[in-house]
Amino acid sequence: DGRQVVITCDDGSAKIHSWNDAGHWTLTADISNIEDIEDIEYLEDIDDSRGVKACFSRDGSRVLTRSVTPYTPNPYAKIHQRNEEGGWTSETVSDPNAKFVRFSPNGNQLLLFGFKETAKILSLNDNLASATLVNPGYKIIRATASPDGRHVITINHQDAATNRTTLKIFGRVGSGNWTGKTGNIPIFNSDHSDLSPKFSPDGCHVMAAKDLKNLEFLSCDKHGKWVQSSIYVWGTAKKAFFSPDSSHAAVITPGYSPICYIYGYDAARGWIEKKIIPHDHDLPKIEASFSADSRHIVTFCSLERSSGTEYHAYIHGRDGNGDWSRRAIATHYGPINTACFNNDGNHLVTASADGTAIILGRYANGSWVEKTTLKHAYPVRSAIFSADSRQVVTASGERTVEIWRLVASGMDSGQSG
Template sequence: MLQQTLKGHSDQVRSVTFSPDSRLLASASNDKTVRLWDAATGALQQTLEGHSGWVYSVAFSPDSRLLASASGDKTVRLWDAATGALQQTLKGHNSGVYSVAFSPDSRLLASASGDNTTLKWPCAPVSSVAFSPDSRLLASASGDKTVRLWDVATGVLRQTLMGHRHPVWLVAFSPDSRLLASASADSTVRLWDAATGALQQTLMEHSASVSSVAFSPDSRLLASASADDTVRLWDAATGALQQTLKGHSDSVISVAFSPDSRLLASASFDKTVRLWGAATGPL
């Protein structure tokens, strides 16, 4: 059930994420800003300005104190989540940065870029990165239609997962570490065994490119965002479609569950963020 529509961005919204303490919601936009919202009330708390290009991705540190933002201006910025103050600007990529992720143990920050590097290895443009819950593996989604799994400690490529027919936009591990989900321009979501790399399910109900996937905190549900303007909810174990959430008037680009399991956020090219209730079973 739709709870709120958050308006304020002046251009397409590309990413949403909740802080681990469930208090804040961050959104990244083509308007070159990051906005911080009160997750409970929907009130705008901060507008973070400074990037000179589109902001593609946002991620909170595990302690909820820092927020990282990735931009087309080739930088990653680190902000104080409480005050909105800029803490650091990370430079080094020679192309736009599309994704950022903190390791769950708080030791590392990974960034994915169009400059074709992941852990210093050359590969096709990388659109997304995600750490496994134990911080030992890093998954990357690539424009060459593959998902790669890397050993974080050594930087060694462990596996290349093939099967998607078009670029892979985003990857996400389930909180229980058992599954890895990948969202692709081929309109499907694939669920892989995170330990072996074996394909478990191919979810095929979307009618357009799938931009984002997110697992619920209990690993039982998977949400997917698509250019067909919908969010779909799936049973992660069986692959069965549970619900289709309609309301956005343009492509849905990002989805995120709140850590307390109460809310699901979706970000869209219609310039809005929507909050859906997830407190009691199906939305």
């Protein structure tokens, strides 16, 4: 909500500041993750730096802190919850054997994993009631909860000799216990987040890479059964992600002729290819992103080649029949670093190394037109809309951030830096 900030410090502490009704930032919590003087003396003998990580839950009502200092005797994790008085109360929640701790997407659960054949789930709305996920014969190295908190993906290693990596889905049953919903499904062993297993935003689908040319989709049917389907990709997959409404998925393959594939979900047929978007030759690196309403996608080139090259951002839209077609092109003369839609999907802003940011807008009839070009003295590294779309923030050069404000025609632009 923009009213809290957490700052981590080299001394192993985290400080929470809150915006009060008088319009001032005040210190409301000073947190140390070092539990006792023996630990402090032990750490001072090894290293003067005692790092800590901290993050908010999605609604900002909780903060998770975790010591990240090497050789910490007991890597504590704590949950700090905002109370009615505006302060914060804390409780140590970590299992000392857990190597990793993270919030679930909805912020109502805490996942602890990285130790032997189990992972733990703590319910933060039920007095830290815990449940255990067990995968015999496998070490659970990663765990990710679905957005609604009803399912969890575990990533597992069988043993060091084979280094076999699998995915397994667990689901919560009515009694509050968790049970395996799938077997151990072999997947590609990669730490690259762009190809790591992920839930769709609605929690009904899971995507994982079986290898660099095959993707596995698991979709939960109306009976709660996870149905598996495979997609062969004509190329080497670099990135794969769902649309915000979970109805589509995009897969990017680099190379001499980079391509973005769009797949759509059909309950009867599973995931089927809907559109192939080829990009410019000799520009092997492309990126893509969906609009918030999932009805448009932008693909763009982001790797510099020879001078004088044109770099394009292509907007494709989906009609009422589910067919995708090209709607607009934005052209730059330098690599396009970012291309972002605004919240309602009616505008797009691109940021380029040629020193410009281009804003395009969509008319009621579906056509797109270039609205303006924001010129900078240095390459533009990023550009993004404000929540109400009346401002654009651009970052250019090494030290410059500019705010561009939408005004009526003929008025002063109101640009500020």
